[in-house]
Amino acid sequence: MVKVFVDALMSEADARFGAEQGEVGDDRVNHHARGRSPRLGNRSARSGIPQCPSARASPAAGVGHETPTATVTEDEMSTPPTQQDGATDAVAEPIPEFKLEVVVLPVTDVDRALSFYQGLGWRLDADYEAGARFRIVQMTPPGSPCSIHIGRGITPAAPGSARNTYLVVSDLDRARADLIGRGVDVSEIFHHAYDTGSQERVPGAASERRSYASFATFSDPDGNSWLLQEVRVRQPGR
Template identity: 70%
Template sequence: MSETTEELQPMKLEVLVLPVSDVGRSLGFYQGLGWRIDADFEAGPEFRIVQLTPPGSPCSIHIGRGITSSAPGSAQGNYLVVSDIERARADLISRGADVTEVFHNLYDTGTPERVYGHAPDRTSYGSYASFSDPDGNVWLLQEVTERQPGR
């Protein structure tokens, strides 16, 4: 691979598609979490696309009918980065989400074993909590208080 001095063309992640079985139920769930509806287009019984955006996020999600062949609930490990995981967790719980306790992983032991409680010394990027939407699409809250260099 040769090195180049050309700057890469910027690419911005704007939308993730989440496979759901019931658009109305999912729409209610995400609205209940406080996510903004940006668009809702329906073109007959086979196609509907709804765009929602989490508070403060530059990236949105699409849910709908006829927009993906993926099985409902198959979107796993979608990250929502937060600066205060306890506050974010409490807010989601107050809005009806079933959020796990805060946990961290023991990657330094060679296994990704989940351990409940905050990462040692509340290390940035180290503490998580998770929840699922009604179809089982899994979201991970990740606490980031200090960005790695270059971000």
């Protein structure tokens, strides 16, 4: 039944085209009499019917020569398109970036803490004060994308309660010498006895000076402590 509908539609379109051109010929009528679909060629585009690629006339075809036409069965027309293997309905959204920007250090005396960190060579980014109850100071260590905040009214934490905030350096001996030269009390270099299943501190750098394994510590005037960690070669992706 579908094929009869298609033949009728194509016949009507062909007749309309011939009427417009004044040249509906016996040859086209004979095609239908023999049960074959008429040749559409480029006429289908003029009559508003989408042209099937397999029904286009070849460059070598002459006038009056038949061009093979595509046959669409009822089963093919009633079969819905299938999804290609591996295709997904939705593309996963990338995870948003979450960048650690600031670490808040609780201090007692803002000016004293500011002077200490400036003495380490840290950059002063901002110092904003709004009355006697609020002051915020931002400072950034050399080469660090993350900053610190000190001030008044910015944290309920007890002064000096920040412990072992990491500062990563590529040369622990040089970093330690620089801090000592600035008057900072820095511990000796040590590593942990992880190989024996213990976190006990062992004097000296780790064997073969492995990255992530050698440390030293120092503290600010309020007791907030810093942990220097030597990283000579970073792990992939870090």
